[in-house]
Amino acid sequence: MTASSDPQWPSARSLLGAPREGRRLVGLTGISTYHTSVTPRSWHATPTAVREALERYSTWSYSEQVDLRDLVAVDDRGDVFDPDAEGGTERTATLLARGPDVACHLVLGGDNAATWHALTALGGDDLADWGLVTLDAHLDLRDGVSNGSPVRQLLEQGLDGHHVVQVGLADFSNSPAYARRAADAGITTWSRDQVRARGAVAAIGDALAIAGADGRPVYVDVDLDVADRAIVPGCPAAAPGGLSADELRHVVRAVGRDPRVRAIDFTEVDVGRDSADERTVRLVALLVLEALVGVGGRP
Numbered sequence: 001m002t003a004s005s006d007p008q009w010p011s012a013r014s015l016l017g018a019p020r021e022g023r024r025l026v027g028l029t030g031i032s033t034y035h036t037s038v039t040p041r042s043w044h045a046t047p048t049a050v051r052e053a054l055e056r057y058s059t060w061s062y063s064e065q066v067d068l069r070d071l072v073a074v075d076d077r078g079d080v081f082d083p084d085a086e087g088g089t090e091r092t093a094t095l096l097a098r099g100p101d102v103a104c105h106l107v108l109g110g111d112n113a114a115t116w117h118a119l120t121a122l123g124g125d126d127l128a129d130w131g132l133v134t135l136d137a138h139l140d141l142r143d144g145v146s147n148g149s150p151v152r153q154l155l156e157q158g159l160d161g162h163h164v165v166q167v168g169l170a171d172f173s174n175s176p177a178y179a180r181r182a183a184d185a186g187i188t189t190w191s192r193d194q195v196r197a198r199g200a201v202a203a204i205g206d207a208l209a210i211a212g213a214d215g216r217p218v219y220v221d222v223d224l225d226v227a228d229r230a231i232v233p234g235c236p237a238a239a240p241g242g243l244s245a246d247e248l249r250h251v252v253r254a255v256g257r258d259p260r261v262r263a264i265d266f267t268e269v270d271v272g273r274d275s276a277d278e279r280t281v282r283l284v285a286l287l288v289l290e291a292l293v294g295v296g297g298r299p
Contacts, residue, residue, distance in 0.1 A: 026292060032108075132159060224283070231244070250290075
């Protein structure tokens with residue numbers, strides 16, 4: 001569906017490729033991984049669908065009383081070609097490095113293998129100096145190579161588990177063996193109940209403090225299965241009882257505002273499974289805008 005044209009109601013899609021003068025620059029990159037998913041999924045490219053969904057939103061944040069056109073410019077770097085195939089991480093690194101430096105990278109998955117590709121590319125030989133926060137129902141510490149293993153793979157490549165925080169872990173979605181693996185690695189883990197007891201925004205602030213200790217750069221993975229399944233039917237592994245759309249909005253805005261955060265990804269969306277009203281893809285597009293509000297409001 002194409003939105004009507006109204007010069008006094010600019011769509012958020014107009015932010016892509018906007019002039020940069022006086023605005024904070026944000027990179028946007030698609031990494032549409034799906035081949036190694038534990039749950040089989042369609043080949044449909046979520047990044048394209050999210051860009052199209054931006055057409056349904058304006059550039060004006062009513063609650064913040066700011067127009068994103070005055071704050072940020074989005075350098076859309078396109079999509080990594082066949083990231084699951086050999087050389088996918090190198091192609092990811094090339095695309096992320098293309099163009100001018102940015103305040104923050106926004107990455108559109110793809111399943112959670114996109115997290116491994118993007119953080120490996122950004123961290124390079126300095127991966128041990130990064131922090132990682134995952135908003136995820138799962139630990140992602142499985143054996144093998146899949147969308148269930150990116151955190152384990154990153155630890156094996158040198159990421160320090162003491163600067164990894166996993167937020168929103170779900171009941172009956174993990175195993176004691178992998179919980180022990182997380183504890184042995186020094187990872188901080190918070191269940192959904194713990195997040196709700198703290199408050200979602202307070203919890204993410206604490207998580208960023210741990211991951212970003214000593215001013216280290218932080219990568220944030222927003223796996224949509226941290227949300228309640230009712231609002232993300234296009235997320236194959238989501239379960240009932242997750243975070244609400246409003247909780248996610250406020251959390252992602254807070255993440256974007258933290259200057260230690262150098263990259264945020266949005267993963268685990270299968271466009272082919274989404275509902276007819278596109279609620280999952282539209283939520284991701286909304287979260288992209290919340291991240292931009294945060295980045296635009298950085299000190």
